[in-house]
Amino acid sequence: MPAGPDREQAVFSALADPTRRAVLRSVASGEAVTATELAARLPVSRQAVQKHLAQLEDARLVDGERVGRETRCAATPAPLGDAIAWMTAVGAQWDERLAVLGAAVGRKPGGHATG
Amino acid sequence: MPAGPDREQAVFSALADPTRRAVLRSVASGEAVTATELAARLPVSRQAVQKHLAQLEDARLVDGERVGRETRCAATPAPLGDAIAWMTAVGAQWDERLAVLGAAVGRKPGGHATG
DNA sequence: GTGTCGCGCAACCGATTGGTTGCCTATAGG
DNA sequence: CCTATAGGCAACCAATCGGTTGCGCGACAC
Numbered sequence: 001m002p003a004g005p006d007r008e009q010a011v012f013s014a015l016a017d018p019t020r021r022a023v024l025r026s027v028a029s030g031e032a033v034t035a036t037e038l039a040a041r042l043p044v045s046r047q048a049v050q051k052h053l054a055q056l057e058d059a060r061l062v063d064g065e066r067v068g069r070e071t072r073c074a075a076t077p078a079p080l081g082d083a084i085a086w087m088t089a090v091g092a093q094w095d096e097r098l099a100v101l102g103a104a105v106g107r108k109p110g111g112h113a114t115g
Numbered sequence: 116m117p118a119g120p121d122r123e124q125a126v127f128s129a130l131a132d133p134t135r136r137a138v139l140r141s142v143a144s145g146e147a148v149t150a151t152e153l154a155a156r157l158p159v160s161r162q163a164v165q166k167h168l169a170q171l172e173d174a175r176l177v178d179g180e181r182v183g184r185e186t187r188c189a190a191t192p193a194p195l196g197d198a199i200a201w202m203t204a205v206g207a208q209w210d211e212r213l214a215v216l217g218a219a220v221g222r223k224p225g226g227h228a229t230g
Numbered sequence: 231g232t233g234t235c236g237c238g239c240a241a242c243c244g245a246t247t248g249g250t251t252g253c254c255t256a257t258a259g260g
Numbered sequence: 261c262c263t264a265t266a267g268g269c270a271a272c273c274a275a276t277c278g279g280t281t282g283c284g285c286g287a288c289a290c
Contacts (some may be wrong), residue, residue: 012136018124023270035236041290045280048238052278062159083202091195094142094145132247134248149267150268181267184257184266184267
């Protein structure tokens, strides 16, 4: 288990921006793997993409490799799984809570999954 | 049917702040369910907690209910599952392991990649 | 060798954010 | 009733963020 609290912070921060999510999606699908390619598909400049990529790299969600005069990015899945682990852990806490509450009043909670 | 792109943004933004994650954890576990209780456990003021709770409510991650002079908060799991669905959808593109996780959450990684 | 393309800084800017203090309302309790 | 406690709202502030432009450098093509 790598992924200290710092890494967790970096991952959630990286995911918080819509442009960054778009970048991540494009890199993950292989549609675009360089800053210039990504900028062509997005409504921002190449330098903006570059800064987003830097944050994604900081979160270890993508990895850049210099190939000739290009810097090709590849996605890295691990930190995403870590973020999912955090969410499921928190979610499990109140699912259990609701189960206990349901047992306490002698009936099951109804549509708690709909909010 | 819940979770438009706006909601997705709200959820990821809500998760991006460490204090907000701490609030969510405390509410989910039932350690603290009012702004005052939460503020006592955190290094910020009651009003700061209140603003964090507002954002969590905006993301539909918690729901506040007025009880007498208190406002007790309860967690709502659905949007978290939706965020997980997004991650698994993106992750599935380059890692099969996350696709499996996506199935475990009960979402289909294929058709939800919008946003 | 020269021109061009792509990249990586750095500086700068407006908007947003997380946080604070202050004030006012409403409920519970002596 | 009067007081203390819990909440909500608004104003204000420094820091961070997302984005831009500008510049210099290394690599490919001619």
